[in-house]
Each structure stands twice: as C-alpha cells, then as structure tokens.
Amino acid sequence: MATIINLKDIKKSIQSVDIVAAMKEGFIHYSNEKTVVPPVGELLFEDPPGDVHIKYGYIKNDDFYVIKIASGFYNNSKLGIASSQGMMLIFSQKTGQPVAILLDEGHLxxxxxxxxxxxxxxxxxxxxxxxxxxxxxxxxxxxxxxxxxxxxxxxxxxxxxxxxxxxxxxxxxxxxxxxxxxxxxxxxxxxxxxxxxxxxxxxxxxxxxxxxxxxxxxxxxxxxxxxxxxxxxxxxxxxxxxxxxxxxxxxxxxxxxxxxxxxxxxxxxxxxxxxxxxxxxxxxxxxxxxxxxxxxxVAVQDIMIAKAVYKTYMNTKI
Incomplete structure (x- = not known):
C-alpha cells in the first residue's frame, strides 16, 4: 500500500534536504539526457482564472517515476485559500506499483x-x-x-x-x-x-x-x-x-x-x-x-524533490 505523507510531515522532512543542490543535480541529469520528461499536460480555466499543470517523468536507471499535479487559481486569496494546490505521486520504476502520495497542496x-x-x-x-x-x-x-x-x-x-x-x-x-x-x-x-x-x-x-x-x-x-x-x-x-x-x-x-x-x-x-x-x-x-x-x-525538479522528501520521511520511520 502506498505511503501517504501529509503536508505537516512534508514540511518537517524537507528541512533536512539541500533543495538547491537537488535542483542542480536534476538539471544536470536533464541536460545530459539522462531523464525521460514528456511534454507538460495542461488545463486552463477562465472563470475563475486558473491553470493546472501535470508534469511527469523519470531519471533513467532510478528507482521511481513521479507524476505531479499542480494548480494555480489566482482568485483563491479572496476565499482565504492558497492559490497553489496539488500533489505528487511516486511509483516504482521497476513494477509500476504506487509507492507514495505526497499531499503537499502545491507546497513542493x-x-x-x-x-x-x-x-x-x-x-x-x-x-x-x-x-x-x-x-x-x-x-x-x-x-x-x-x-x-x-x-x-x-x-x-x-x-x-x-x-x-x-x-x-x-x-x-x-x-x-x-x-x-x-x-x-x-x-x-x-x-x-x-x-x-x-x-x-x-x-x-x-x-x-x-x-x-x-x-x-x-x-x-x-x-x-x-x-x-x-x-x-x-x-x-x-x-x-x-x-x-x-x-x-x-x-x-x-x-x-x-x-x-x-x-x-x-x-x-x-x-x-x-x-x-x-x-x-x-x-x-x-x-x-x-x-x-x-x-x-521542469518535471525533473519534481522528481528530485519528491524523492528527497520521501526518502527523508521513510528514514525517520526506521
């Protein structure tokens, strides 16, 4: 069964991650053609104005692939809701089984x-x-x-x-x-x-x-x-x-x-x-x-941060 990680635990886990270093590694993988990153999936809304991006992919010969759904609805502040929403899904690159659901609400x-x-x-x-x-x-x-x-x-x-x-x-x-x-x-x-x-x-x-x-x-x-x-x-x-x-x-x-x-x-x-x-x-x-x-x-950013949070979270459970 997939591990569900809520926003509170995500924020706690991410404190131990060097995120800038993770982004650097990810961009290098991407430009060196060591990733598979398809074109962005996109939904655009007019009333209220908003957009949803589905970004996904994997690093070759890695353990996981990641699908990220993130939205920005720019009138949310009027409702007392953050404009950014979403989640990240981690799957095994070997079997396709779901590994983790990161309920990050767009935070990551x-x-x-x-x-x-x-x-x-x-x-x-x-x-x-x-x-x-x-x-x-x-x-x-x-x-x-x-x-x-x-x-x-x-x-x-x-x-x-x-x-x-x-x-x-x-x-x-x-x-x-x-x-x-x-x-x-x-x-x-x-x-x-x-x-x-x-x-x-x-x-x-x-x-x-x-x-x-x-x-x-x-x-x-x-x-x-x-x-x-x-x-x-x-x-x-x-x-x-x-x-x-x-x-x-x-x-x-x-x-x-x-x-x-x-x-x-x-x-x-x-x-x-x-x-x-x-x-x-x-x-x-x-x-x-x-x-x-x-x-x-770029999806490789989501792959890197999702992996880092998941691994840090699981290490605290050992």
Missing amino acids: TDIRTAAAGALAAMYFAPKKIKAIGIIGTGIQAKLQLQFLQKNNPCKTVWVWGRTLENTEKFKAELSPDFDIHIAKTPAEVAKNSTLIVTTTPSEVALLDAKDILPGTHITAVGSDTSDKQELDSKVLQKADIVIADSIPQSKNRGEIYRAIKDGTISEEKIVELGHVIQDPALQRTNDDQITVVDLTG
Missing part, C-alpha cells in the same frame, strides 16, 4: 521553484547586487527572496505588486528581515535593482528593456504557459545571455517562447541551465552583462 512546487531561482542566481547574479527587485507579492515572491539569501545575500529590496494592499502586506511581513521599498511601477523596480525576480501570472509584459540596468540578472518564473508574459521580448534581445531551464519547453511556453515568436531573438541564442552549470564558458563573465533565466518548471 513552490519550494522547488524558489530553489531553482536561487540556483540561477548563484551562476548569474552580479557579484555586487545594488538591490533585489521582486515583481509580485505572493508566496513565490516571498520564497524567492528568502532562498536568495544563502548565496546572494542582500537586504535591500524593491517590490511591486498589482495592488497596494498586497504590496503593503508583503512589506509588513518581511520588513523585520529586509529593508523593503515599495515601487509605484515595475520600471521603478528595474531602475533600482540588479537582481530581479518576476513571479506574477501576468499576460502583459511588465518590464521594458529600456529600464534594465547594465549588469542586471533577471529570473523569470511567472510565465509558465503560452499566454503569460512578464518581460517585454526586447528584454531578452538586450540580454547578453538567455538561459532556459528546458529548451524543448521554451518552444511553447514562457518568456523565450514569446521572444522567439515576436522575432526578437533566435533559438541559437538560448542555452540550457543544466549545460551552463557544467560549463564556466557559458556563465556570466563580467558584471556589465545582462542575463535572463527563464524558469518554466
């Missing part, structure tokens, strides 16, 4: 996305960060800021949100640990920050190329469907290095998809995160370069 997706953002910044953030810019005020915005602190510590933060109420709430929650400035526009964030993370479900570009400072790194995590866009395509055209978490996925979703569709960049400009991690020649070489990492979310 949030955590692995923030860890991937921290990993991107490890390789591409400038050595001297003027300030961290955060576009968005939800749980992902908070997690991205917190996860950055281990390897790219900076306490000066500029934040922009779609409503002043949510932005002020973000500031109130995080002010004990950060010096937070509320920006009136996304452009104001860009003009004061050299490490920017975008975390909204916007379908209209929020950042323009003219506002991006020399040396800025941008991690874009909000645009994970073909309809979403946070960066004007000319931002990617202006960038010296553009990185995809998955080149195949970038052909039908995310910032790279929109920029290629708009004709502002070509596929030849794109490098994949797992390759970049392994090759210093593909990484930032000076603090004047502008870099963009487009994180659309």
Whole structure:
C-alpha cells in the first residue's frame, strides 16, 4: 500500500534536504539526457482564472517515476485559500506499483521553484547586487527572496505588486528581515535593482528593456504557459545571455517562447541551465552583462524533490 505523507510531515522532512543542490543535480541529469520528461499536460480555466499543470517523468536507471499535479487559481486569496494546490505521486520504476502520495497542496512546487531561482542566481547574479527587485507579492515572491539569501545575500529590496494592499502586506511581513521599498511601477523596480525576480501570472509584459540596468540578472518564473508574459521580448534581445531551464519547453511556453515568436531573438541564442552549470564558458563573465533565466518548471525538479522528501520521511520511520 502506498505511503501517504501529509503536508505537516512534508514540511518537517524537507528541512533536512539541500533543495538547491537537488535542483542542480536534476538539471544536470536533464541536460545530459539522462531523464525521460514528456511534454507538460495542461488545463486552463477562465472563470475563475486558473491553470493546472501535470508534469511527469523519470531519471533513467532510478528507482521511481513521479507524476505531479499542480494548480494555480489566482482568485483563491479572496476565499482565504492558497492559490497553489496539488500533489505528487511516486511509483516504482521497476513494477509500476504506487509507492507514495505526497499531499503537499502545491507546497513542493513552490519550494522547488524558489530553489531553482536561487540556483540561477548563484551562476548569474552580479557579484555586487545594488538591490533585489521582486515583481509580485505572493508566496513565490516571498520564497524567492528568502532562498536568495544563502548565496546572494542582500537586504535591500524593491517590490511591486498589482495592488497596494498586497504590496503593503508583503512589506509588513518581511520588513523585520529586509529593508523593503515599495515601487509605484515595475520600471521603478528595474531602475533600482540588479537582481530581479518576476513571479506574477501576468499576460502583459511588465518590464521594458529600456529600464534594465547594465549588469542586471533577471529570473523569470511567472510565465509558465503560452499566454503569460512578464518581460517585454526586447528584454531578452538586450540580454547578453538567455538561459532556459528546458529548451524543448521554451518552444511553447514562457518568456523565450514569446521572444522567439515576436522575432526578437533566435533559438541559437538560448542555452540550457543544466549545460551552463557544467560549463564556466557559458556563465556570466563580467558584471556589465545582462542575463535572463527563464524558469518554466521542469518535471525533473519534481522528481528530485519528491524523492528527497520521501526518502527523508521513510528514514525517520526506521
């Protein structure tokens, strides 16, 4: 019978996991073609607005395969419910038997996305960060800021949100640990920050190329469907290095998809995160370069975090 792990035990188990290291290992496996990751399954809803992603796959010669169902319903806050929901299912790669059900309510997706953002910044953030810019005020915005602190510590933060109420709430929650400035526009964030993370479900570009400072790194995590866009395509055209978490996925979703569709960049400009991690020649070489990492979310991240949580949980039961 499959082991059922609830959210409380998931949160407890994950404290013992080096999630950023797990994401690094996963992206390397992926880019080295040691995984099987089919195209994303997707359901889009209009009223209320929301999307569901089904991501699944396995690492070759491993013990498990993983299916992740994760949703984002963006009016949930009005109901007092988190926008992220979902679960992860672990099966034996040898027999197909169900091994575990992780009732994470979308938490593991949030955590692995923030860890991937921290990993991107490890390789591409400038050595001297003027300030961290955060576009968005939800749980992902908070997690991205917190996860950055281990390897790219900076306490000066500029934040922009779609409503002043949510932005002020973000500031109130995080002010004990950060010096937070509320920006009136996304452009104001860009003009004061050299490490920017975008975390909204916007379908209209929020950042323009003219506002991006020399040396800025941008991690874009909000645009994970073909309809979403946070960066004007000319931002990617202006960038010296553009990185995809998955080149195949970038052909039908995310910032790279929109920029290629708009004709502002070509596929030849794109490098994949797992390759970049392994090759210093593909990484930032000076603090004047502008870099963009487009994180659309890859199933290998879910495989790595689900395995880590399951193994940690089972070890505590021995």
